[in-house]
Structures are given as C-alpha cells and as structure tokens.
Amino acid sequence: MTENFDAIIIGAGQAGPPLAGRLTGAGMRVALIERKLFGGTCVNTGCMPTKTLVASAYAAHLARRSAEYGIMIESPISIDMKRVKARAETVSTNARTNLEKWLRSMDGLTVIEGHARFEGPDTVRAGERLLRSPRVFINVGGRANIPDMPGVGTVSYLTNTSILQLDTLPRHLVVIGGSYIGLEFAQMYRRFGAEVTIVEKGPRLISREDEDVSDAIRDILVDEGITVRTDATCIGFKPHTEGVSVDVDCTSGDPAVVGSHVLLAIGRRPNTEDLGLDRAGVAMDQRGYIRVDDTLATNVPSIWALGDCNGRGAFTHTAYNDFEIVAANLLDDASRKVSERLLGYALYIDPPLGRVGMTEAEARGSSRRILVSKRPMTRVGRAIEKGETKGFIKLVADAETKKILGAAILGTGGDEAIHGILDMMNVDAVYPDLQWAVPIHPTVSELIPTVIGDLRPSD
Template sequence: MQKFDAIVIGSGQGGNPLAKKMAEKGWKTALVEQRYLGGTCINDGCTPTKAMIACAKVAHTVFHSKLWGVHSHGLMVDLPFIVARKNNIVEQFREGTAKGLHADGVSVFMGTAAFTGNKTIKVTGHKGEENILTADHIFINTGTTPHIPPIEGLADVPWLTSTTILDEIVIPKSLIILGGSYIALEMGQLYKRLGSAVTIVETSTQLVSKEDPDVAAVIRKMLESEDLLIYTGTQAERVTKNGKNIQVDIVTGTSRETLTATHILVATGRSPQTAALQLQHTNILTDEKGYIQTNERLETTEPGVYAIGDVKGGPAFTHISYNDHLIIYKNLFENANLSVKTRQVPYCMFTDPQLGRIGITEKEAAKEGIPVKVACLSMDKVARAIETGQTRGFMKALVHEHTDQVLGAAVIGPEGGEIMSLLQMAMLGGITAKQLREMVFAHPLYAESLNNLFMTLEK
C-alpha cells in the first residue's frame, strides 16, 4: 500500500491544477487517470470540437464569399486533414498537461480507480497491474460520458457520440442527431458546413430548453437558414438498419414519420462516471442518476473526500470545474471559506454566431418575482456587425427596475461570448445599466453596441 497526502481521481481541468498546486505545497500527491491526461475538455470536448468548428467556419465563409464580393472557384473539404489538425492540437495540449504534472512532482497512475474503503483505492492498470493507494484527502474528478437513451433498436445500429464522430474521416452524407442542446447544435452546424445533410430531433418543445423562448427561436432560425432540418417536441421511438442507411421512426404530437440517414449521432446529454469507483465501499452518496452529492464547499458525505467537475452534477462546464479546484484549494490552504453558492456561471455555445449567457433568464426572473427591465438590440442594428456582414442574432440584458444592476444577459452574435464576458464583469463590479450606456468604448467594436443596448431602456 502506498500512502499519499492526496489522491486525485481523474485528470480533468479541475483535477490537474489541484494536483499540481498540492504537490507544490509539499503534499505527496497521486493522480489517477483511466484514459488520457487532460480529461474531456482536451480530448473529447472543448479543444477538438472548437478546432474543427474553426475549419467549418472557414468552409462556410469560402462557400458564401460572394456575399463579400470575393468569388472562389470551387470548394473541397479535406476531412482527414481537418481531423489530423485537430489531433495535433489535442496532442500538444495533452503533452503539456503531462509535462506540467511531472514538473511539479505528481505521481501519475494510468488505470481505473476503485474504492476499497473510504480512504483507500485500488488502481488497475491497462495490463492488469494493481496498486493500492491511500490518502487522507481524495478528490474525485471522473467527469461524465455520453448518455445513450433506451430507444428501441438503437443498440443494433452503429451510432456515434460527440467523442467518436470526431475521428470520422469520411463526411457523413446525411446525419440524424438525437438531441437539441449545446453539443447537438454545435455538432449539427459543424457537419452541415462540412457537407452533411443534418436533421436534429429534440424531445423538448424548443431547442436549448433551458434558454428563454426568444433565444431558442433565434437559434433555430439561424440554423434553419443554413438548411438544417429541425424537429422539436419529437420522440424517437425506434431505430433500424436498412441496408447502408439508418432509419428513425419519430412521433411529433399525433404525427408519425420515418427519417433516413447514413449516420446517427446521439447527443442526448451525459451521465456521471461513478460506476467503476465502487462507491458502495464508502460513505459517499450519489443521487438517483449517479452524480456524487456534495455540500457547498464540494465535500462529499465522507469527510476529506471531495468531488469536482461534472461528476457532481450542476453546471457541466470546464470553467466551473476549474473554479471548483480554486474553491477547494483556497479553503484547504488559505482558510478562505469559499462556497459554490455565490459564484457566477457564464457559458458559451460555440455555434456561429455564438450564444453567450450569464446570470438569470427572463423565465427565472418571472418565476422568482424579480422586477426587471429588458434591454434588447438586434445585431442588424450593430455597426460592427453590419460592417462585417454578420448581422444574425441579438443582445438582451435584464436590469433590475429599482437598482439598475444588470442581472443577466444573452448575446447571440459574432463574438457573443466575449460581449457576454463584458456584461459578466459589469455584474461582478456593480456597474449599472446607466454607466454602461454612457461608457466610452472604442469605435467600432462590438462592445460599443452596449451603449445602444442600454439606450433601448429609455424608449
């Protein structure tokens, strides 16, 4: 048995910096990773998808270049090159992670971790070798994996996930996507721009069901303008193989239809990776879906054992996982007494244009009885957007009627995430809507449109 001060299970964007910082503080630290260093973000999520989305945007711009008075002669998408470029970037990030952990003296074990007691784990390596590790502090960062719904016949067809589709080197001729949230929409637009005929099937009555209806409507219109076929309020009842094609029987209200495509992508959410941990040997509790339960300081029901990142449920974003590690680190080493309750939760969907979101939605404000004014500005009224020929989308901000504080914002537009981040900082700094309306921004930035956004409250 090897004794450590701390064990981190999972090499994600919260686990890695936490392990490094604890090692720097002199703690004997072990990190266990089942698959690849870097976690979902580097290997399957943010890094590879945004690398490929960038290529798809170039293809889209070239294809429509005549709109800017530039006439291209033919377009050929080299998917093997795009995938290789993506893989090179992933390898670069993965190698950087490994070097950083090694430099800080973290002991890395490649294998599957399973608890044998509250503070003891067995690591089974890829060749069957076993190591028994124990520590007073254990941090679970095992993340999530694509959720595969129990649809009749799905198991009998070669379905793809947001992980496996990234290694396809032949562009799907046609692609059915089950799901209508962030991953599904990013993947849908990506492969449509590379040349696939894309159909999206979503069970909720709107896309991105957590967003306000006006936000969802604009996103749908934007995707349909690129010829994606979208079904909402629709159930996939059965999946069958028909020669080289896949058929999906769908139901929308009382209407039935059969969709046919060469490929099917399952993007119906994610499930926590907790089964292999064998938590039944511990006092660590999970919810009915398997997410690890924590308090507001991220400690589980077993003192000294913490959960960070997606495995604990809640906002499933890389930046939240990173912030988790800061909360834990500062509480352990700086007596900071930080909590997850008061932190901001920004996020961005990397469709083109982007959706940047921060704070409460109109739906939430109405539900909680918060008096708000809504500032709204269409992107076709933004000078920079007109000049660049990117006028799809709009900006919306919720302002408290009495305090003039910004409570939330949604920005659908070019660099929507960057504009949202400005509003996020305003919210954190207590800058009022009036101050933003009168603030001096460099002309003609997208940021300057915040003047006009908040001027709409005067009308």
C-alpha cells in the same frame, strides 16, 4: 504494501492537474491517478477538438460566401475531411502531451496510470498499487448518455466522442437532441456538406433558453439548410439499407427520417459507477452524480468531488472553478462556495450565443419588477462590416436594485462580448455604471451601453 500520500487525486481533467500543482506547491506529497487520457473531456473529446472543427466549418462557410466580400474562389469548394480530422487531433494531442509532461515533471507528484477504485474512505487501489491518504479528490468527469430508446441497441450510432473519429463526410447526419452539443455538430457537418436533420423531443431547441433565443437559433440553422424536427414524441431506431431509420412521429412532416449516420446528443452521465464509492461510503444521487455541499465536500469528511461528476456544473470553466474553490478553502483559509458562482456559458454555433445569469422567463417568474432591452445585431457596426448580422443582444435588469440579472448575446463575437456583462454582475455593480463606459469602436461590446440605456419595464 500501502503507499502513503498527503493527497490523492483521481482524474486528470480540468480540476485535477491544477489542484496537484497547488497541493505540491504547498509541500504535500500527492498521487494523481488517470486511467485513460490526460486532460479529460475538454482536451480530448470536448472543447478543443470540437471548436477546432467549428473553426474549419466556419472557414468552409466563409469560402462559400467569398464573393460577397469581393473574393473569388472556385466553386464548389471541396472539403478534405481527413485533413479536417487531423487538424483537430493535432490540437488535442499537443494539449494532452504538454499537460502530461508538466504533471510528470512536477516535484512531489506521483503520476499513476490505471483505474482507481476505493477500498475505504482513505484507501484507493490502482492496479497492483494500494494508496492511502487523509484527502481524496475525485475528478472523473462524464460521458455521453445513451438513453434506452426503442431500437437503439439494434443500430450503429455516434456519440460526441466517436464522431471525432470520422474522416469521411456523412451523406445524411441525423442528430438526436436539440441542445448545445447536438446543435454544434449539426451546423459544422452541414457546413462540411452533409445533409443534416435535428430531431428534438421537446417543442423547441435549447429549451432552457428564452423562446426568442430558441426561435432565432432555429432560423439560423434552417437558413443554412438544416432540417429541424421538434415535438418528436416517439423517437426510435431501425436498421435500414441506407443506414438508420429514425422514427420521429412529429405533429407534421414525415413520420420517419433515414440517415447514413446518427449522432446521439442527449445529455451526459457521470463516470462514477465503477469507482467503488459504496466502499468509501460516498453518497450519490439517483443519476449517479456525487452529492457535495457548497464547498464541494462529500458526506465523507476526507473526500471531495470536482468537475462534471458532482452535478454542480457541466463546463470546463466550472470544473476549473471547483479547483479554485477547493484550493482556496484548503490552502488560503478562505470560505468560498459554489452557490456564489455566477454561471456564464456559450453555445458555439455560428453566430455564437453568450449567456450569463437569468433568462427573461426566469426573471419574470422571480416576482421582481424587471426591465428588458433588446437590440438586433443589424444595429451593430462590427456585425454589418463583417456581413454577419444575425442575432440580437438582450439584457434583463432589476428595476429597484438597478442590478443586471442576465443577458444573452446571440451574434458575432457574442461569446466574448458577454464578459462585459458577466464582469459587471460579478462585482455586483449597478447598470448605470456600465452605461457611462466608453467602449472601443468598432466592436460588438460598444452597443452594450446603448442597450442599457434602452432598458424599459417589461410587459
């Protein structure tokens, strides 16, 4: 027997549950199907557990530096990895449990646990249940990408998901991939006490950022004892008596590195291959991402795709914003578009990197006449008082329109301070308006008006 609903949501990640709340609040009868863990990547294997681990690693780092602050702690400190793991699990479990309780108590919502597969553009099967609806919303997220590198199938390796199950400290963690996920795990495990090597195929870390940002981040990691191997042109894997031998073949240094554990942190891929999208006629690109237009609608009029599976954003906040766009357009008679979204994001090493808008390199390539200003964190009172002065603040602006084009804040509190810039850009304000703000002292944000005052033509 076919069950009829006003809407079907596939996936209980960041976009699905709030969408269920809005749709049921509008009087719709909704089915939400989740095949594994409520909360998606962020709650279970992403933001929440990893930032909990980052916090534990930061505590260990401060403990080692305690004498600098006049606090004497017996050295060397010890790390209880079982308690570290348990703390992260508790944070995730509590969030997942609370989310599931909220969904199951929602009037008008039917929660179904099972694997959803399309049988047509308006028909979805979940186990023995057959559901039909004029509206279907796909929110299935993504997972770690496992590239076809030589020997990868012959060795044991970790992903961002499986590494969370470790309750012992790796002797030597080799991280393959010098981007956001890899760098966060590299620093946290170094602070827990492991030897760590980062292997990056490209010439520098986080290549999407400006070169000065990449160089500063590399210096921060190297200063903590992490080995960084860039230009790794021939990455491969072989079993070794001590774990895994990783072929690097860099322009300098040993041609191979032996680690007890290997973490593959080389991008993500969407969870779309087993949804029966072909039966619904939904178009995908070559990487498996669902094609959507500026309103997140697919080529099938009754189907939308939200979150990581649509390739239009790779963050929790962009997935949530996908929900906001869809809900506003369907229920509030709005005309919101993905292209209007101003992307901000952060890298959660310590100190963190907060980013919004264009890089300096992108601005230079845009044919604009640009202004640039940069100040080291050694000029920020808050950073000096905390003893955390690594990094810098950089702004890029359009000389003619006086609009801020982008910013990078690499330094203590950078992930929070960047919102002062992000908010100005969102309301399309000119930078002189921010220059005359009176920020609170002592904060990181208080230097932003000063940095704006130093904007100068770029060479």
